[in-house]
Amino acid sequence: MAPFSPRPLLALALVVALAGCSAGSPRGDGSSTASPAATLPAPGPVVLTSSRPADVVPAPIHLSPADAHVETSRGAPRYALQWPTLAQAPALTKALASRAGAWRDEFLTGAGGKRPAAPELHVRWEPVVHAGSLHGVRLVSRPSTSGAATRETTVYGDGDASWSSEDLVAEKSRQSLLKAVSQAVAHESHENGAESLTPSRALSDVSFTSTGDMVVNLSHGLTGPAPRSGLSARISDPQRYLSARGRQVRAAMTRPVDAAPTTPVPRPAHTTDCTRAKCIALTFDDGPGPFTSAILDALEKAKARASFFMIGSAITTDPGIVRRMAAAGMGVGNHTWSHPQVTALTPDQVTGEITRQSSAVAAATGHEPFAVRPPYGAFTRSTPHAGLPFVLWDVDTEDWKNLDPTRTTQRALSGAHPGAIVLMHDIHPSTAKALPGIIAALQKQGYTLVTVDELLPGMDPSGSYYSAG
Numbered sequence: 001m002a003p004f005s006p007r008p009l010l011a012l013a014l015v016v017a018l019a020g021c022s023a024g025s026p027r028g029d030g031s032s033t034a035s036p037a038a039t040l041p042a043p044g045p046v047v048l049t050s051s052r053p054a055d056v057v058p059a060p061i062h063l064s065p066a067d068a069h070v071e072t073s074r075g076a077p078r079y080a081l082q083w084p085t086l087a088q089a090p091a092l093t094k095a096l097a098s099r100a101g102a103w104r105d106e107f108l109t110g111a112g113g114k115r116p117a118a119p120e121l122h123v124r125w126e127p128v129v130h131a132g133s134l135h136g137v138r139l140v141s142r143p144s145t146s147g148a149a150t151r152e153t154t155v156y157g158d159g160d161a162s163w164s165s166e167d168l169v170a171e172k173s174r175q176s177l178l179k180a181v182s183q184a185v186a187h188e189s190h191e192n193g194a195e196s197l198t199p200s201r202a203l204s205d206v207s208f209t210s211t212g213d214m215v216v217n218l219s220h221g222l223t224g225p226a227p228r229s230g231l232s233a234r235i236s237d238p239q240r241y242l243s244a245r246g247r248q249v250r251a252a253m254t255r256p257v258d259a260a261p262t263t264p265v266p267r268p269a270h271t272t273d274c275t276r277a278k279c280i281a282l283t284f285d286d287g288p289g290p291f292t293s294a295i296l297d298a299l300e301k302a303k304a305r306a307s308f309f310m311i312g313s314a315i316t317t318d319p320g321i322v323r324r325m326a327a328a329g330m331g332v333g334n335h336t337w338s339h340p341q342v343t344a345l346t347p348d349q350v351t352g353e354i355t356r357q358s359s360a361v362a363a364a365t366g367h368e369p370f371a372v373r374p375p376y377g378a379f380t381r382s383t384p385h386a387g388l389p390f391v392l393w394d395v396d397t398e399d400w401k402n403l404d405p406t407r408t409t410q411r412a413l414s415g416a417h418p419g420a421i422v423l424m425h426d427i428h429p430s431t432a433k434a435l436p437g438i439i440a441a442l443q444k445q446g447y448t449l450v451t452v453d454e455l456l457p458g459m460d461p462s463g464s465y466y467s468a469g
């Protein structure tokens, strides 16, 4: 490490000054008397308490269920690993398999030969960038025990090359970046020295906003007295830190966010009379995701309808698929903005979570969602409804847990009854694989597959509904 010179000291002083400002801090304007404008350091990192700023908007990836890899344990200890097979980025696919496999092995053997720290391990993925053959994918490892550490890493690839988040930062700039981030964290937490960055992990999840700011997810890069989940550093004008790969990824992620369409999507009116027809309502939570289009294909092919309870932040990634749902007459529902357990929030926070998602749906389709499904089905009598009924379920396929088309199908069909609301998730390839068979079997039994709206017309906005029979 180079010895201190006056310039790094000035940089650190600026980091402290700017860390308390908003992310939109003005650039140095040359008015400083201490240094000529040409040598003024760029603004330092700003520490955020959300690991995903609103303007980190990846391009959607649409996959067929066959393009997904799922690996589940049979018996205890249970684990479920998922990652995509990306035809244009084979090296990335391989790197993802190796990361997920390493987390599985670590989980199974436990650190230092101890028992697994958590009874179950779930590794899922989400797209970070997709531009031509360049892909970035974030792997998220989430043990089922609350309090156990979630781990996130983003890996990039293009054709036969793949590289880590750390590779986005030029080797010679890593120490200075970490020092600046570390200083900003210390300032933010008002506990100088209480926490320190662990370099190997601090750069494991690096991405860019649509305006080109660098975002370093610090959830697991910090050691300190308190859990620091959801903490990130945002660096304006990060060019001076970037490697050639970093500049390539930044260019791919810097793009205008799609403007909201102004014309409302025409919605076909379906008026199945479920007092006469044998109706059932399939519902899909947590999307939209890479398999939502395959699920819509299966529904449309069978002239069946279903309802989708979507996460607002995921809608901004793929507003086009939400328009497609609305145009196909599917139920478009609200699953909050960021999927929190709403019983842990204040009434104002709950209302904000619901209305922010509704705005995203309205921006995409021109229509408000028809109902809310509280995440985890958790709510109390005092949970605000924000003007929308709560729709729960009475048949749980446990598709998120079994990740197995056969078991998902068995649970859906054994639970089916006229008036049932069936819970599934459109983010799992196993669910997309199971769906055509489930639809065919239900239709063969005489069911009409309808939206929750058709099943329960005239729901009370302050009511909570589990089924219609």
Ligand SMILES: [Zn+2]
Binding pocket: 285, 286, 335, 339, 375, 376
């Ligand atoms: Zn959910």
